[in-house]
Each structure stands twice: as structure tokens, then as C-alpha cells.
Amino acid sequence: MNRPIHVKASIFGAALFGGQAELVRVEVLLSRGLPKTLLVGMPDIPAKEARERLPSALAAFGFQFPKARVLFNLVPAQIPKGGLPLDLAMATALLQALGGVKQLQESILLLAELDLEGRLRPPARGTLLATLRAAEGNQIRTVITAVESATEAAIAPNICAIGCADLGEVAAVLNGKNAGRDGRKIRNTAVVPEDLHSNGLLLEDIRGQNHARWAGILAVAGRHPLLLQGPPGTGKSMLAMRLASLLPPLEEATAMDLARVEALIGPVTGLPTRAPFRSPHPSVSAQGIFGGGRPLRPGEISRAHGGLLFLDEFPEFQRPVLEGLRQPLEEKEVRLQRAQEWATFPADVLLVAARNPYPCGFATHPVIPCECTPHNLHRYRNRTSGPLLDRFDLFAEMSPVAPDDLQAPPTQPTQQQAIDWIAQAHKQQIDRKDRGSFSLASQASLETLKAEGISQNAWRTMVRAADTLHLSSRGVLRCLRVARTLADGEGLQKINRSLVLRALSFRPHSPSQALTTN
Numbered sequence: 379m380n381r382p383i384h385v386k387a388s389i390f391g392a393a394l395f396g397g398q399a400e401l402v403r404v405e406v407l408l409s410r411g412l413p414k415t416l417l418v419g420m421p422d423i424p425a426k427e428a429r430e431r432l433p434s435a436l437a438a439f440g441f442q443f444p445k446a447r448v449l450f451n452l453v454p455a456q457i458p459k460g461g462l463p464l465d466l467a468m469a470t471a472l473l474q475a476l477g478g479v480k481q482l483q484e485s486i487l488l489l490a491e492l493d494l495e496g497r498l499r500p501p502a503r504g505t506l507l508a509t510l511r512a513a514e515g516n517q518i519r520t521v522i523t524a525v526e527s528a529t530e531a532a533i534a535p536n537i538c539a540i541g542c543a544d545l546g547e548v549a550a551v552l553n554g555k556n557a558g559r560d561g562r563k564i565r566n567t568a569v570v571p572e573d574l575h576s577n578g579l580l581l582e583d584i585r586g587q588n589h590a591r592w593a594g595i596l597a598v599a600g601r602h603p604l605l606l607q608g609p610p611g612t613g614k615s616m617l618a619m620r621l622a623s624l625l626p627p628l629e630e631a632t633a634m635d636l637a638r639v640e641a642l643i644g645p646v647t648g649l650p651t652r653a654p655f656r657s658p659h660p661s662v663s664a665q666g667i668f669g670g671g672r673p674l675r676p677g678e679i680s681r682a683h684g685g686l687l688f689l690d691e692f693p694e695f696q697r698p699v700l701e702g703l704r705q706p707l708e709e710k711e712v713r714l715q716r717a718q719e720w721a722t723f724p725a726d727v728l729l730v731a732a733r734n735p736y737p738c739g740f741a742t743h744p745v746i747p748c749e750c751t752p753h754n755l756h757r758y759r760n761r762t763s764g765p766l767l768d769r770f771d772l773f774a775e776m777s778p779v780a781p782d783d784l785q786a787p788p789t790q791p792t793q794q795q796a797i798d799w800i801a802q803a804h805k806q807q808i809d810r811k812d813r814g815s816f817s818l819a820s821q822a823s824l825e826t827l828k829a830e831g832i833s834q835n836a837w838r839t840m841v842r843a844a845d846t847l848h849l850s851s852r853g854v855l856r857c858l859r860v861a862r863t864l865a866d867g868e869g870l871q872k873i874n875r876s877l878v879l880r881a882l883s884f885r886p887h888s889p890s891q892a893l894t895t896n
Contacts, residue, residue, distance in 0.1 A: 388482040389471040390518060391452075392489060392508035394461025394673050397642065397714075397721030399507035401487070401518075403453040404464065406471040411447035419452025422460035424491075431492055432469055438496035439546040441478050448472070458718075461673050462504045463491035466522070469545060470552070479552045487512045488548075489523040489531070496545040500527035506641040509534035522548055530646045533637065579620045581796055582788040584613050586779040591617070591789065593774035593884055595796045597728060598624045599803040600819045600863030602856075603707065603769060605692070606732040608776030609746070614732035617776075618688045621730060622655035624796055625685060626804065632684040635724045639676045639683060653685035660694035667699050668712050669723055679706055680723040692731040693761035700766055703729070707769055731770070733762075771820065771856040772884045803866035819862035827858050831872035836861070839878045847885065857881045 391402045402419075415429040429450075433443040450468055452459050466488040473479040489508055490498040501508075505523065509531045512518035521531045521539045528541030542548045581591065590606060594617055597604040606614040628636065633649045640646050658666060658678045669677035679687055689695060706712050710726040736750045737758045750758075791799065811817040816826050832840075844854050861873045861881040870877070 388485050389467050389474065390485055390487045390512070391464040391467035392462045392487065392504070392511065393457060393459040393464075394504045394507065394642070395457050396719055397674050397676070397723060398638075399462070399504055399511040400454075400457050401508075401511055402457075402459055402464065402467070404467045404471045405451040405453060406468070406475050407449040407451070408444055408475055409447045409449070413445045413447070415448045415450070417450045417452070419450075419455045420458045421452060421464070422458065425452075425459055425464045428463070428465045428468055428492070431465060431494060432472065434494040435465075435469060435492040435496040435545055436472070438494075439544070439549070441473060441476065441545075444472075444476065462489060462501050462508060463499075465492040466490040466498065466545075466548065470548065473549060479549055480554075482552065484520070485518050486552075487518050487521045489521065489527065490542075491524075492545065498524040498542055498544060498548070500524040500645065503644050504641055505530045506533055506637060506646050509537050509539070510638070513537050522551065527645065529648070530641070533646070533649060579616075579623055580793040581620050581624075582792055583620065584616055585784050585786060585789055587613055587617065587776055588789060589883070590614075590774035590776045591791065591796075593772045594618075594621045594730075595624070595791070595799060596860060596863055596867075596884070597621065597730065597772055598796075599800045599867055600771075600859065601728050602771035602820050602860060602863065603729040604731070604772040604774065605767070605770045606730070606774050606776060607735055609734065609778060612776040612778055614776055615688075615690055618657075618686070618690070618730045618732060619655070620793075621728075622653065622686045623793070624800060625653035625728070626800075627651050628653055628684050632726075636681075636683050636685075639680045639723060642675050643681070654682050655686050655688065656682040657688040657690060660689075660691045662695070662699065664696065664698040664702055668702055668706070669714055669721070670716075672716075672719070674714055674716065674719055674721045676723040677712070679703075679725045679727055680712055682727045683724045684726060685728070687727040687729050689729070689731045692733040693758060697761070700762060704766060704769060729770075767886075768850060768852050768856075771860050773886045774884065799867045802869055803863060806866040806869065819859040819866070822859060822862065824855050824858070827855075827862055827873075830862065832858070833872055833874050835875045836873050836878045839875050843878075843882050847882075849885070853885070857885065860884055 389404045391404055392399045393402050417426055417429055436443050469492060470479060470488050474481065487508065489501055489505055493499060500523065505527045509521050512521060513534045513536050516536060519536060519538060521537055522542060523531050523539065525541035525543055528539045531537060531539035540551055542551060584591065593604055596602060598621055606617065608614055628650060636654065637646050637649055656678050665671065665677065667677045667679055669675055669680060706725040707729060712723045712725045714721050736748055737754050807817045815830065816822040840854060840858065843849065861877040864877045864880055865873050
């Protein structure tokens with residue numbers, strides 16, 4: 379080797395950092411000296427181990443690893459390289475330096491791991507994030523990856539994804555030859571996976587519980603946080619699971635945000651269409667709910683983005699989990715900050731929680747007596763703070779259903795009636811948004827609610843209720859938000875007194891009897 383061979387600029391891999399992908403340009407320098415392979419640019423352990431796999435992978439297809447000083451430089455050097463394999467990008471850059479692959483005329487992204495026989499293995503996660511970053515500004519239009527991950531790569535717009543089985547096929551593609559197998563090139567394809575959330579559960583499966591049923595419908599229509607309370611076996615979990623089937627299909631932007639979240643955890647087969655339903659166990663840690671780890675990964679609240687997050691046995695969750703919910707519920711996102719990494723994940727969820735009224739669960743049961751001691755009751759109540767409970771718009775008490783009612787006709791409203799009512803509310807919400815106002819009532823301020831119309835009688839009723847029930851300012855606002863969603867579903871432009879009374883019935887204690895007189 380008379381002079382160093384320096385190859386750069388066209389070969390790209392990717393790394394995961396801060397909850398997103400960063401493109402990594404792979405440069406290679408072959409120079410005289412004792413045979414040695416160096417890798418610089420803050421590589422992680424799997425990237426360093428790729429140096430040991432490359433000689434065997436190249437030899438499997440007749441390429442000789444150079445007996446020289448080989449330097450791989452990963453640019454930019456300041457970002458840690460991890461989360462995505464760089465094997466294929468390093469092998470391709472080396473082949474280009476050796477003349478096994480012709481000089482590329484445009485930049486290309488290569489995402490795959492190599493085994494000792496030169497076969498391509500798909501990335502464990504992050505393929506979609508890498509191709510989305512490559513598609514920004516049309517800086518890269520072609521992605522070569524393993525066959526198993528080509529469909530995920532093609533979800534990104536303006537990307538041509540090519541799936542290859544081994545290093546020999548990659549070399550053939552880059553040299554302009556047929557890879558030898560049909561169906562390898564996938565362009566702008568987003569295959570929709572089987573809908574796992576449409577499980578055929580209907581509201582008709584629940585008998586009675588009219589008040590809780592309407593609370594759930596209101597929660598879906600206006601995305602109001604809902605707290606269900608009642609003894610065991612009254613249908614709290616049943617109702618929560620059936621509310622997921624009432625959620626509207628995901629909008630394209632929300633579906634892409636959700637796909638980005640899932641790409642940080644594992645492979646993505648396509649853009650989702652149905653809103654997700656997530657129900658973590660009460661033993662889950664704060665990191666499991668909000669995200670964390672190294673590299674940073676999203677938690678359950680982000681995986682429920684655009685859908686429903688159900689927390690059963692609400693007081694049994696750890697205190698950091700419960701108190702940590704307050705910020706994401708208000709800001710619709712989770713911000714994670716660590717010493718060397720930070721990330722922001724979407725968290726626009728419909729929160730539905732369920733709890734027993736007392737530790738034994740039977741305090742409100744009409745027959746079974748409560749056996750809780752005052753000490754146990756005090757501990758149980760302290761598990762959920764007042765500020766957290768104040769962030770729920772809707773409260774519903776559920777009581778046992780008589781056995782005879784289980785054989786009765788379906789309770790109103792049925793699944794279809796609920797869907798029609800929610801559709802009417804959404805129509806009015808869209809019309810209001812087109813006028814430049816708020817869409818969902820759960821996002822409205824007191825001033826914008828007044829601007830949309832509240833009758834004087836309704837406002838006087840609200841003021842009396844706030845004084846009688848000692849409602850906070852947040853409680854008053856949340857009650858008016860529920861009244862606004864009720865008006866949307868009924869097709870009314872202005873909040874009237876009867877809607878305020880109905881909204882107040884979804885507070886922890888119904889004040890309707892106290893407010894029946896003028």
C-alpha cells in the first residue's frame with residue numbers, strides 16, 4: 379500500500395440518542411503499518427465488537443480483510459453511538475475502499491447487523507426513527523437493511539427501502555446488479571398491522587351502571603380524565619376496556635408519533651389505525667410508566683399516546699408514579715432529563731383509573747360490611763393526594779348489580795348509541811375549531827368557555843355549587859369543561875343550567891338535590 383486510502387461522505391449508519399435517531403457518517407482510512415483495526419467516535423460495545431465480526435463476514439463472500447492499519451471514524455464524534463448496529467455501514471465503507479463496491483454517487487443509509495457468515499440481521503429497534511431522520515430534507519433517499527426490517531424502513535416518506543439477505547446481495551445492489559430475488563425493493567409502503575385493540579367488547583356486555591356508562595362516554599367524547607370507584611366485581615375494569623372501542627381512529631400525525639414511540643422499543647410493522655389501550659400492573663415502576671433507562675426509552679404513558687391508559691387498583695401504584703402523572707396530564711408530554719441524555723416523548727392520553735372505596739373494597743357494598751380499621755383507612759386515603767384527584771374531570775360510583783338485571787335487556791345507551799353521541803360531539807368540536815376556538819373541552823380555559831356561551835342561570839348555579847362543595851378553581855373549570863362536552867353531544871351552542879347540574883353529578887359528591895331550588 380503506497381498511500382493511504384480515505385473513503386468518506388456517502389456511507390451512513392445511525393445511532394439512537396435522546397429518544398430519536400442521529401445519522402452517523404462512517405469514514406474509513408487504510409494506511410501502512412501493523413495490521414490493526416481502530417474505531418473512534420464514541421462507539422458502544424456492540425459497535426466495537428463489529429471489528430471482530432467483519433473479517434469473517436467479508437471472507438464468506440470472497441472479500442479479503444486488509445492486512446493494514448484500518449481506522450473507522452464515526453461522525454459526529456460528540457454523540458455516543460448506540461442503539462442501532464453499524465456493522466453493515468462499516469463493512470460497506472471498507473468494501474468501497476477496497477474496490478469491492480463502486481464509488482457511490484449519492485448518500486445511502488445502511489442498517490443491519492452482520493453475523494460471522496455475512497448474513498444481515500435486522501436492528502432490534504429504531505429502524506423507523508433512522509429512516510425518518512434520513513428522509514428529512516431529502517438528504518438520503520435509499521436505505522439498505524435486512525429483509526425483515528425493510529417494511530418498517532419504507533414507512534418513512536420518500537424513502538426507497540431495499541431488503542437484502544447477506545453482504546453479497548448488498549454488494550450486488552450497490553454495483554448495480556440484480557440482487558437475485560424479487561420483491562426486495564419496497565418504496566413508500568406502510569402496511570397496517572392487524573388491529574389488536576378491536577376485541578369485540580361492547581357496552582352491551584355491561585348491565586346497569588347507567589351513571590358510570592355516561593361518565594365513560596363523556597370521557598371519550600371530550601378526553602376527560604375519569605376515576606371509577608366501587609366494590610370488587612361491579613364492572614370497573616369491564617367498562618374501561620370497552621371504552622377503548624369507542625375511541626375514534628388515530629389521525630395520521632398521531633399514528634406516526636405512536637409509531638416513533640414503538641420504534642424505540644421494538645420492530646414496527648406499520649402505522650397503527652386504532653387508538654392503543656395500555657393497562658400496566660400496579661407494581662410497575664416510575665421508569666416503566668414515564669420512561670427511562672439507557673438509552674432512554676418511552677414508558678407506558680407514551681405507548682398509550684392517542685389512546686387510553688387504564689390504571690386499575692389506582693391507590694396500589696407507587697407514590698412517585700401517581701404524583702408524576704400530574705405534569706404529563708397537563709402538558710401532554712413527558713420530559714426526561716438524565717446526566718448525559720434528555721428526551722421528550724408524547725403523552726396525550728385519556729386516563730381512566732379505578733379504585734376500591736376502602737382497603738377491603740366493601741365500604742359502599744349494600745350487604746357485605748366493611749372491616750377496615752381507622753388506621754388502614756387513613757393509610758389508604760393518603761396514597762392518592764388531593765391535587766392528583768383534583769385533576770380528574772369525572773368521578774363515577776359503581777354499585778353491585780342485582781342478579782336479575784344480568785338477564786335484562788341491554789342498558790341504554792348501547793354501543794351504537796354511544797358512538798353516535800360521540801360523533802355528534804366531535805362534529806361540533808370540529809366546527810368550533812374551524813372558527814378558531816378550542817376543539818376539546820378538556821383543553822379549554824375559563825375565558826374561552828365563557829366566550830362559547832354560558833347562560834346566567836348556569837353560571838349562578840356553578841357559583842353556588844362551588845361555595846357549597848368547596849370546589850377549587852380547578853374544580854370549577856373542570857366541571858364547566860364537562861358541561862361543555864355535554865352540550866357538544868346534545869348539539870347545543872350554550873351551556874345551560876341542566877347541563878351544569880349533570881356535570882356536577884360527576885363530582886365526588888352529587889350536589890343535584892342541594893341545587894334543585896332556585
